[in-house]
Amino acid sequence: MGMKKKLLSAVLCGAMVGTMMAPIATVQAADDTLVYWSMWESTEPQGQAIQEAVDAYTAETGVKVDLQFKGRTGNREALQPALDGGTQIDIFDEDIDRVNSMYAKYLLDLEDLVKETGYEETAIPGLMAACRDAGGGTLKTIPYQPNVFAFFYNKDLFEQAGVEKEPTTWAEFLDVCQKLKDAGITPMTMDDAYATSVIGYHLARLVGEDKVVEIVTEGKWDDPAVLQMAQDIEELAKNGYYSEMVGSNVWPAGQNTELALGTAAMYLNGSWLPNEVKDMAGEDFKWGCFAYPELENGANGIETNNFGAQVFGINKDTKMPKEAFDLIKFITTGEYDKKLADASVGIPADTTNTEWPAMVECAKPVIEQSTGRFTWAAGVETNVDMTPVIKENFIKLMAGSLTADEFVAAMQEAAK
Template sequence: MKKKFLQRIGVAVISGAMVVSALAGCGNKADTGKATSTGKSASMAASKAASTSQTGSDAKKFDGVKLVYWSNWEATEPQGMVIAEAIEAYEKETGVDIEVEFKGRKGIKEGLIPALDANQQVDFFDGAGNKSNYGDRIISLEDLVKEHNYEPRTNPTMISLFRGYNGGVLKEIPYQFKSNAYLYNKKLFKQAGIEKAPANWDEFLAACQKLKDAGITPLTTDDAYVPQAFGMHLGRLAGSDGLKKIVNENGWDRPEVLQTANDLADLAAKGYFSELVASNVFPTGQNTEYATGKVAMYCVGTYMVNEVKNITGPDFEWGFFAYPEVKNGVNGTEAMVIGGQSFAITSMCKNQEAAFGFIEKMTRGEYDEKLAKESISLPADVENHSWPEQLADVKPYFDNCKEIMGGAESNPDITPALKENLIKLYSGKLTGAEFVENMKKAAGK
């Protein structure tokens, strides 16, 4: 079955014409993407040129070793296809036998921990970052990282972020990075006479007005991403720790919340938001407004570029800028919302070196570059200078990032009320003060 599966999907060459599937974002959305539809595993492995019982000078490093790998991608997604090609190459180089099961986001979320607890063989896996809930089911990678001199070629802020997920111990290898801020349409900016991306709030307001004067709608959002701009604006004012306290400890009466609400209400009052913002249900905002060139800016993650590439086409002029600095803020564009997918090795893995070797192959050189190209994402290897053209503007901000900002959705109990009231704020149905009062009531204050 494995050989037939591999031959059928044809992994010998990855091209720009491969099947497109939505790249998962983060948080709740990652669990509801198209790739979650596969409930059963799809195993594949390359045909072996020789028996794994080779000996002598012809023996390969991991002859006789079999690994089981669970992936949160589907086999037909760009990520899954690159992974399949990398497995084939790694097997030929080392003699290892990797059985990959493309579980999809839902399969990993719902099935992996029960499988590990039942002692089912799963040697390593990938998925959305922050695997702190796996506890001792996954191992520390510190020794392997040191032995392979792996860390110098990964963004230090990302390594710090992923160590932070597990009490300062690196248990995950990050890959396929993403950044959240404003994606914008450079063609529309040019039409409005805007020569550079805004760096601060005054410049942002000026850009919005120029767009409006040119007959272009500056901003849109939808029910999935409505907290993005709010969280970043509040994070600029209160800092990342302050943002977490406000959201998780019901600090809605803090002055930074009112300033954020007033600033965003001002955007609505000036007519900068799309008239459809009150009714946009994901993916309406990104697919029918932003991707079709009807709206200039959308606050979201870089993964959206891959999600809409069949709509925008090759001539769409992508731009990116970090969330602007705001008045009375405690941080600037060095603080960003960034993250990524990650690999982890399970405690049951009997050949951790072989598993780490494949992880290194996927996150360094050829396959890191190929993954970034085919899924239009940010590469993990700092020595990889071939960033996708659509995300070229992200690189200087990403390289300069020194502080990780969290988002506004860390408290699931309050998120529904937050989304509901932000939609009302953005559509001009609430003032900043009314927003604050509504959030205080929702939090029981």
């Protein structure tokens, strides 16, 4: 789950490419064959685990599956025109928000199939609720490969600094940062690619994601919450809680050379992070994880987080809806859900798979407590024209080269 799947601007570019391409000619598989377009590459751990699951499903049921690995770019550029052109695609997968926004009109309603099979009994409630929310109130996708965006940290460095408890409030978070600094440890770092998630999380903690979207899409940078957020970040910068490299880090410099090598203690990132840096961090790295802290008089607390998943959708025009759902269930529950999690160092989708890969086990409490959901960057990337200028000025704020007042003024000017 690398950066390629994350940036909303890339989503929109993919959509534009899809609409500009000529319709693809109708392609039909045999009547007894499911066609599954996968976002993975066949050589990736996810692709290999899914191939194994598909082969086992066919061997067990006799249902043939034409599994086509398209990769991220291939899926984004070709899926929409293929569906528009009538190509047989029974199942496809992608990120939850992308599927439910870009491909909603192609999706089969899955409520009855879920009830008939008792699927929901072992699914993560927060993720199923997120799929319903993204689907306009009804279930049109099935989640797998869950992820959560939170503070990941080095447990050994916390212990060295005498930090005994993960912070849940902003005051406790500031105390942790000071303890780390007093121990000669850089409290946290950040990379340019994820900077918008910091500002998004903080603003959404203060006023909720809907208000964040309003601020960035309507240019309401004079909202008091923007100044409050900027003052909180300015305090972190003034106190030396950010790495000296935070103003110049280009992803993946911060996560690879500071967090993984033990010179910075914390990094706000997704649960894919431990897997991305495991070769540099080494087997002895002890991972910890906690939700973005609650802010005083904020709109929500640590029960609301940016979490999500990849999701499976079934084409509403499929001739084999039951078989398609059975295959999805085969992949996302039991043995093959566990194999997928282990292969990719990811989070299981099946709650009965209670043994998580060791590197991401620390995220379990954050997932389990999450009843409210932020989308990617908590809505701060909704206005794609503003995203680059938000990122540029926010990085300067973290680096201490802009004050809170200067940040607000810069954003107000950019929004004119």
